[in-house]
Amino acid sequence: MNLSIKTLLITFITFSTLSAFTQNTNKELFKKIDAYLETSVTNGFSGVVLVSKRGEIILSKGYGWADRENKIPNSPSTVFNIGSVTKQFTASAILKLVEQGKIKTADKVSSFFIQTPIDKRDITIHQLLTHTSGISSRTGGFRYNEASKEQFLKEFFESELHSKPGKKYQYANANYIMLTVILELVSGQTYSSFLKEHLFEPAQMKSTGYKSINFSTERLAHGYYYNRDGEKWADWGTTQQHLPYNNEHWYSIGKGDIHSTIEDLYKWHNALKNNVVLTKKN
Numbered sequence: 001m002n003l004s005i006k007t008l009l010i011t012f013i014t015f016s017t018l019s020a021f022t023q024n025t026n027k028e029l030f031k032k033i034d035a036y037l038e039t040s041v042t043n044g045f046s047g048v049v050l051v052s053k054r055g056e057i058i059l060s061k062g063y064g065w066a067d068r069e070n071k072i073p074n075s076p077s078t079v080f081n082i083g084s085v086t087k088q089f090t091a092s093a094i095l096k097l098v099e100q101g102k103i104k105t106a107d108k109v110s111s112f113f114i115q116t117p118i119d120k121r122d123i124t125i126h127q128l129l130t131h132t133s134g135i136s137s138r139t140g141g142f143r144y145n146e147a148s149k150e151q152f153l154k155e156f157f158e159s160e161l162h163s164k165p166g167k168k169y170q171y172a173n174a175n176y177i178m179l180t181v182i183l184e185l186v187s188g189q190t191y192s193s194f195l196k197e198h199l200f201e202p203a204q205m206k207s208t209g210y211k212s213i214n215f216s217t218e219r220l221a222h223g224y225y226y227n228r229d230g231e232k233w234a235d236w237g238t239t240q241q242h243l244p245y246n247n248e249h250w251y252s253i254g255k256g257d258i259h260s261t262i263e264d265l266y267k268w269h270n271a272l273k274n275n276v277v278l279t280k281k282n
Helices: 003-041 083-099 125-129 149-158 173-187 191-200 262-273
Strands: 047-053 056-063 065-067 223-227 232-237
Touching: 003 047, 003 056, 047 262, 056 262, 083 125, 083 173, 083 191, 125 173, 149 173, 173 191
Parallel strands: none
Antiparallel strands: 047 056, 223 232
16 A cells, blocks of 8 residues: 555544544533533522633523523523723723724823823823723712713813832722723724724624623623622613613713623634734734
8 A cells, every 4th residue: 555545544533533533522521511601500599601622612502691580591501791891992992002003002091182191191101901090999980870971071180190110010990981981082092993893803703792782681691789688689680771872871881881692702712812803913
């Protein structure tokens, strides 16, 4: 037999054996994880889990209820409020502006707003991104109360700093709201439209958005809280029921309340890994 044919045959058999071994291993891993999570449901767990190993999805499955009252189960297509995971999208949008040459992370807030007071004049975009601006975590109001962009800016500039800019880490949502103000100012687009055009669409994320999410209500996961007075879990509803219906959402935007699915977030992971939305340097 020709040597090259022998080599090809051995290679084929080896890859076939490895492929079968990997498939069996992944099946066993799926069974173990799934059994653990199914048991966890009886202990109150509710959510969606995706497990990937070496680029292959091993498990993508919902557990428990997305809506307990109407008995709608969680599934990979369930849309969740992803909370402060939102901040990585805001940060990526800012880095997209850097990539476009429109801003630099060393730019100061005062270069965008002439009303910036002396104590905040040297706050940089980098410091806003890294929560080292000195802004207090108390700056800004309750996330679902109505507030205009102008109202937020007034509170931001009039607030008392927690520390001198660049000297100390202090997690503060106001940092990311301010980044969103800058994003809209520099890009000339709304937060939602910029993220959709430059992040979500390139990453092929079709079930992700801020307020402009037009999904069936049956796909939206409900939030629940423990009512101590009634000593039971109460249905809080969906975020869309609490966000202002107008554009006076400047206590919420940029720092939280983006909605997504587990499989869209996996697409995002791969888009970052493969430099689809940002260059490797950024």
